[in-house]
Amino acid sequence: MTTAPIHPINEADMxxxxxxxxxxxxxxxxxxxxMYIGIGLIFFVIGGIEATLMRLQxxxxxxxxxxxxxxxxxxxxxxxxxxxxxxxxxxLGFGNYLIPLMIGARDxxxxxxxxxxxxxxxxxxxxxxxxxxxxxxxxxxGGAPDTGWFAYxxxxxxxxxxxxxxxxxxxxxxxxxxxxxxxxxNFLATIVCMRCPGMKWMRMPLFVWLMLTVGVLVLVALPVLxxxxxxxxxxxxxxxxxxxxxxxxxxxxxxxLFWFFGHPEVYILILPAFGMICEIIPVFSRKVIFxxxxxxxxxxxxxxxxxxxxxxxxxxxxxxxxLNSIFAASTFLIAVPTGxxxxxxxGTMWGGQIRFTVSMMFATGFLVMFLFGGLxxxxxxxxxxxxxxxxxxxxxxxxxxxxxxxxILAVFSAIFYWFPKATGRMLSEPMGKWTFWLLMIGLxxxxxxxxxxxxxxxxxxVYTYQPGRGFEIWNLISxxxxxxxxxxxxxxxxNVIKSLIHGRVAGPDPxxxxxxxxxxxxxxxxxxxxKIPTCTSARPLWDRxxxxxxxxxxx
Amino acid sequence: MTSMPQTNFIPSSAPxxxxxxxxxxxxxxxxxxxxxxxxxxxxxxxxxxxxxxxEVIDIKPVLVNSVALIASSFTVVAALRGLARGAMGTFxxxxxxxxxxxxxxxxxxxxxxxxxxxxxxxxxxxxxxxxTYYSLVGFHAFxxxxxxxxxxxxxxxxxxxxxQVVRDHLRVELISWYWHxxxxxWIVVFTTVYIVGMRP
Numbered sequence: 216m217t218t219a220p221i222h223p224i225n226e227a228d229m230x231x232x233x234x235x236x237x238x239x240x241x242x243x244x245x246x247x248x249x250m251y252i253g254i255g256l257i258f259f260v261i262g263g264i265e266a267t268l269m270r271l272q273x274x275x276x277x278x279x280x281x282x283x284x285x286x287x288x289x290x291x292x293x294x295x296x297x298x299x300x301x302x303x304x305x306x307l308g309f310g311n312y313l314i315p316l317m318i319g320a321r322d323x324x325x326x327x328x329x330x331x332x333x334x335x336x337x338x339x340x341x342x343x344x345x346x347x348x349x350x351x352x353x354x355x356x357g358g359a360p361d362t363g364w365f366a367y368x369x370x371x372x373x374x375x376x377x378x379x380x381x382x383x384x385x386x387x388x389x390x391x392x393x394x395x396x397x398x399x400x401n402f403l404a405t406i407v408c409m410r411c412p413g414m415k416w417m418r419m420p421l422f423v424w425l426m427l428t429v430g431v432l433v434l435v436a437l438p439v440l441x442x443x444x445x446x447x448x449x450x451x452x453x454x455x456x457x458x459x460x461x462x463x464x465x466x467x468x469x470x471x472l473f474w475f476f477g478h479p480e481v482y483i484l485i486l487p488a489f490g491m492i493c494e495i496i497p498v499f500s501r502k503v504i505f506x507x508x509x510x511x512x513x514x515x516x517x518x519x520x521x522x523x524x525x526x527x528x529x530x531x532x533x534x535x536x537x538l539n540s541i542f543a544a545s546t547f548l549i550a551v552p553t554g555x556x557x558x559x560x561x562g563t564m565w566g567g568q569i570r571f572t573v574s575m576m577f578a579t580g581f582l583v584m585f586l587f588g589g590l591x592x593x594x595x596x597x598x599x600x601x602x603x604x605x606x607x608x609x610x611x612x613x614x615x616x617x618x619x620x621x622x623i624l625a626v627f628s629a630i631f632y633w634f635p636k637a638t639g640r641m642l643s644e645p646m647g648k649w650t651f652w653l654l655m656i657g658l659x660x661x662x663x664x665x666x667x668x669x670x671x672x673x674x675x676x677v678y679t680y681q682p683g684r685g686f687e688i689w690n691l692i693s694x695x696x697x698x699x700x701x702x703x704x705x706x707x708x709x710n711v712i713k714s715l716i717h718g719r720v721a722g723p724d725p726x727x728x729x730x731x732x733x734x735x736x737x738x739x740x741x742x743x744x745x746k747i748p749t750c751t752s753a754r755p756l757w758d759r760x761x762x763x764x765x766x767x768x769x770x
Numbered sequence: 771m772t773s774m775p776q777t778n779f780i781p782s783s784a785p786x787x788x789x790x791x792x793x794x795x796x797x798x799x800x801x802x803x804x805x806x807x808x809x810x811x812x813x814x815x816x817x818x819x820x821x822x823x824x825e826v827i828d829i830k831p832v833l834v835n836s837v838a839l840i841a842s843s844f845t846v847v848a849a850l851r852g853l854a855r856g857a858m859g860t861f862x863x864x865x866x867x868x869x870x871x872x873x874x875x876x877x878x879x880x881x882x883x884x885x886x887x888x889x890x891x892x893x894x895x896x897x898x899x900x901x902t903y904y905s906l907v908g909f910h911a912f913x914x915x916x917x918x919x920x921x922x923x924x925x926x927x928x929x930x931x932x933x934q935v936v937r938d939h940l941r942v943e944l945i946s947w948y949w950h951x952x953x954x955x956w957i958v959v960f961t962t963v964y965i966v967g968m969r970p
Binding site: 396401430435445 | 784785786787790791794795797798799801802803804805806809812813816817818894895897898900901902904905
């Protein structure tokens with residue numbers, strides 16, 4: 216029974232063993248959130264190593280750093296890792312850490328379920344990576360899964376995936392997916408039931424609104440993926456015929472099921488990033504977010520439309536024209552609320568007294584890079600254009616702009632913004648600026664040329680290419696981007712370690728912000744708030760700091 | 771966990787987190803079943819060999835089964851009413867009846883499967899009908915078994931005197947929500963397999 220701890224034990228006084236123990240047994244949303252983020256960052260490095268190996272292989276034509284099969288394993292594990300073991304845990308981790316603090320609660324609705332979800336995620340990740348050791352099965356073939364992160368049938372059938380690599384992929388993702396579903400249930404129950412007095416729906420920080428939406432999307436999308444994976448398991452182990460063309464099973468059916476999960480998943484990965492940006496840009500622009508109700512409406516419409524766009528991943532498989540048209544139209548439609556958000560963020564910055572801290576630099580970088588990725592996304596929604604460029608490097612460039620230029624930049628922005636809250640110390644700004652510019656240069660060098668090599672006809676997922684096709688220069692530039700990114704991430708790691716020990720002490724509210732997480736000490740005590748706060752407007756801390764000009768006066 | 775201090779601070783208008791949590795779980799389960807129901811509908815009439823649904827399905831025992839399962843939704847409501855009044859004897863009687871009705875449903879499903887496997891040589895690997903039928907009906911039966919396990923736990927706890935009206939009414943009610951959900955899914959599965967799936 217967790218009653219509010221009256222006698223906090225100073226962690227620094229504990230031995231290493233008991234400190235580790237206190238983290239392992241913890242049901243505190245803050246510790247769980249930090250563990251999600253930390254493990255996500257470790258997998259980020261692993262996924263980065265896999266990407267680096269691929270870029271080295273593609274440095275020049277007919278290179279032989281990796282075998283063809285090794286290359287297949289690398290792009291499969293890179294994609295799977297970055298989506299399921301980096302994006303999901305880091306974003307759910309931020310949700311875990313911030314939601315109760317932002318809504319003035321003492322913990323999540325189901326703390327033990329929360330811990331259960333974290334450990335499911337960890338063991339799911341380990342299960343996936345165990346495939347490097349155990350994937351051979353009894354056949355002496357295989358290793359890590361090599362079917363691509365969307366594991367199209369019939370590549371995953373027994374005939375083409377000998378050994379157990381695909382089974383590790385299925386089970387690892389399924390187990391960590393159960394973890395994500397428990398977390399989503401927790402988010403929804405927490406946000407609906409645990410808001411502090413006065414925290415009305417339209418006073419919630421936009422980050423909380425975004426995470427609420429993400430929770431719903433997780434509960435729609437992940438069970439469908441789990442169901443599809445169960446069907447695949449039945450095919451592989453019980454001899455069922457769901458995706459078996461020899462018995463009239465349909466390989467296209469897998470694509471529909473997978474992308475019905477897969478496209479909402481894309482929004483699961485980007486909506487929390489939107490939420491972070493919604494919190495960070497106003498604080499560093501010294502202005503209230505522009506168009507709060509419109510932001511909420513746009514979020515809900517994005518979530519709704521995102522359930523009806525999945526087949527734009529499948530234009531090239533030969534669907535009937537009317538179906539292509541519907542999915543192209545819905546994809547154009549989803550750009551509208553997304554565009555509203557971009558304009559609202561710019562509207563927030565417009566005329567504000569902008570402070571270009573590292574966090575704000577990353578947020579601004581996010582705006583530019585995500586917009587670029589969004590625009591190439593609209594290009595790909597044009598069916599004939601997609602017929603030309605589907606499964607080319609143009610697509611690879613597009614979604615790396617969205618996921619790296621979008622999600623990862625937003626995550627860095629969020630880390631620089633909330634690190635002082637979680638640790639009590641500031642990250643170094645000069646080092647952060649180096650990280651920012653190295654990452655910006657690195658990602659532009661790596662991903663911009665991919666659009667060009669793709670338009671020249673370079674298909675994705677090929678382990679090498681012939682000289683003289685015009686691909687060499689663009690691949691060379693892409694690979695040159697890698698050391699910039701490595702250096703940026705390395706500097707960031709050094710920054711974190713150094714700042715944890717020597718960083719400037721932050722105090723409760725280093726950014727002069729206005730949401731409730733800044734109303735408590737840094738790091739917050741295990742019960743979050745000594746006394747449960749009350750919420751008087753959308754900016755409760757502003758009201759407390761400026762009683763002469765409170766927000767609720769204007770609401 | 772029930773006695774955590776923040777319960778004091780929940781705005782009085784907010785629903786209980788148990789209810790929201792169970793509603794979310796049921797919402798997610800709906801999407802899980804949706805995948806298998808779509809698979810069933812998509813593959814109707816596509817089997818490349820027999821046996822086909824019309825050749826093997828005997829609707830009469832399935833109807834009896836369905837009546838038993840749907841009746842169990844009413845008995846669990848009666849049990850909850852008893853619990854709310856504090857009439858533990860009534861509560862236990864209706865709980866037991868609910869479990870027996872659910873158990874009968876599982877027994878009926880088992881007999882249907884036995885007929886398919888032994889008499890008609892239809893397994894999950896025979897054809898697409900077998901693949902989709904056993905997956906969909908099997909996952910539903912699995913959920914019924916989970917529900918039976920939950921109900922039986924409540925009954926045993928109550929026989930041991932561990933169920934208290936004020937503290938546990940909500941918990942038992944949440945289990946009954948899950949049971950109603952399992953029931954509702956059966957209506958959809960029944961429509962899919964035994965009505966839509968029977969067309970030539």
